[in-house]
Amino acid sequence: MALFPDPFNTLLGLQTALDTFRTSGWLQSSPSGGGSYPPLNVFRKGDGFVLIAEVPGIARSDLDIQVKGRTIRLAGRKSVQYSEKASLHRRERLSGRFDRSITLPIEIDPDAVKAECHDGILALSLPRAEQDKPRSIKIG
């Protein structure tokens, strides 16, 4: 029995462990909203937040918005269609499905969330939940 472990064996073991970690799908985006499309901007407005995303060409019926606690999930599908006989010269617009979620530092009142979609811009107004609002305490 060797007193010290074989350095090559150790290195190989580490490499194998890293490889399994990398290929296990553990880090890959899962159906539970791990994607990064669409890009979002979050603004503070009064007590709550406003979340804005660019969703050009996505039909309202293809957008699925869910709110729970502090997390918002945006899922859907974007399709880009061409007429059948067309020959493409340039293709930059992307199509496919998307599913992402974002967690905010405040709790959201899910019943008061308003979603608007105009000109390819999705705006979600996310008011802070009543029980999450800070209470001011008077000194008696």
Added chain:
Amino acid sequence: MPDEHEIAVREKQELAKKEEKTIPGRYYVPTADIFETEDALTVILEMPGVEKQHVDIALEEDTLRVEGQIDFSKYQGMEPVYTEYNIGHYARAFTLSGKIDRDGISAQLDDGVLTLTLPKAKESKPRRIAVN
């Protein structure tokens, strides 16, 4: 199904200025699709946030210029806390061939997607020649 893959995020590309703009603000290149059918050339541009009255389409000689202005007043009173993309106006120019029927160009804006239909001039449409 080719539609099933997940969309990757594409970062907005800032417009390399060839000439000075008279309106302050950043300009971005809208993503575009161009395809051709027998009768027309179609240009589709994604300009999210641009309203109909703020789209400017101009045709000078052989250059078709499309500009879309963003209404920044909508963002007033809001403090950005987390940002993933930049907001700015859109501008892009295309060089047309002479085969376009200039008077027949039409444009439509739906959900931030501008569709330009450039009908082909009659003489450049393919003609079927029957063999006797």
